[in-house]
Amino acid sequence: MHRTHFLTWGLSRGLFRLLLAACLTAGGAGSAWAADIRVITSGAFTEAYKKLIPLYEAATGNTVISAFGASIGNAPDSIPSRLARGEAFDLVILSEGGLEALVKSGQVQPGSRIDLARSKIGAAVRKGTPRPDISSVEALKATLLNAKSVAYSASASGTYLSTELFPKLGVAERLKDTGRRILSERVGAVVARGDAELGFQQVSELIYFTELDFIGTLPEEVQQTLYFSAGLVRGAKEEEAARQLARFLASAAVAEIVRPTGLDPVGAKR
Known part of the structure; x- marks a missing residue:
């Protein structure tokens, strides 16, 4: 060049x-x-x-x-x-x-x-679907309990969610049924094709999917900021x-x- x-x-x-x-x-x-x-x-x-x-x-x-x-x-x-x-x-x-x-x-x-x-963790849904509220810890908990399917990464962000945040919020039992740990592809791809209602991953891995609506980052009280x-x-x-x-x-x-x-x-x- x-x-x-x-x-x-x-x-x-x-x-x-x-x-x-x-x-x-x-x-x-x-x-x-x-x-x-x-x-x-x-x-x-x-x-x-x-x-x-x-x-x-x-x-x-x-x-x-x-x-x-x-x-x-x-x-x-x-x-x-x-x-x-x-x-x-x-x-x-x-x-x-x-x-x-x-x-x-x-x-x-x-x-x-x-x-x-x-990097921070954020969430996204497929365009044209309802945008759930994750703006507070209580709203995030309610959203996780009500979601029919939740996708999260098998890498660093998903490990934090599944081993720390979900138990802390008291939603781990619910996520045993509705949660899906995603291997070898981006969470956004799974949500974009309709295989999950809600997806969580690093912001930088979600915002480039034009088929998604980025709904925001986790509340600061429960956010994981990674280098x-x-x-x-x-x-x-x-x-x-x-x-x-x-x-x-x-x-x-x-x-x-x-x-x-x-x-x-x-x-x-x-």
């Missing part, structure tokens, strides 16, 4: 220069050979990732080879399962809890964590380039690209 093509992304030349500077000062730039960086990222950061990777590649000449999977769980395409099978990656991007588990298991280098963005973070895989072949990429994804220069994807970028100026 030629630099002038950045204008097709709605970027000014000034912002492009900031992006380029973020890459070149992050470490690992300027080598004689372009790197092929293998990355696997979880769903919550996917939309931001898809916007940022072409910019990074154009600014550095490096190539990013991408894969996608859930932060936690034993689904065949989850990040832990793929690493356990011996699939080779240089960088992982996933929930903070998932990353720390990989550090403890020896699959991710200790001290390599770089926080990229914060999504990058870490270097033990034995990474392109360690320096992967570290450079992670710093770029966390930089203030890209914050206003990350924010519209439903995430709170850690690099944002406050």
Whole structure:
């Protein structure tokens, strides 16, 4: 991609220069050979990732080879399962809890964590269907008790819902009948095709479904705000380039690209 093509992304030349500077000062730039960086990222950061990777590649000449999977769980395409099978990656991007588990298991280098963005859990229904109230804890509880079917992720957000929030609200018994834990696809896809009445997942994974109405985030009293973070895989072949990429994804220069994807970028100026 030629630099002038950045204008097709709605970027000014000034912002492009900031992006380029973020890459070149992050470490690992300027080598004689372009790197092929293998990355696997979880769903919550996917939309931001898809916007940022072409910019990074154009600014550095490096190539990013991408894969996608859930932060936690034993689904065949989850990040832990793929690493356990011996699939080779240089960088992982996933929930903070998932990353720390990989550090403890020896699959991710200790001290390599770089926080990229914060994420909240939201809910959505299919367009044209009633929009239930989740604006307060009591309203959320009533909505969960009255819903005929509730879909939630098999990854970080769904684990929080099923193991902490549902029991706390006293709706766990009801959700044994009406709840559905979704493996290997986004909750929004299940709700969009009518297989669930109500769906919960990270905001950044729901808002891109045009077939859905996003009804809001969980009340702050019961909200789970997660960091999504990058870490270097033990034995990474392109360690320096992967570290450079992670710093770029966390930089203030890209914050206003990350924010519209439903995430709170850690690099944002406050």
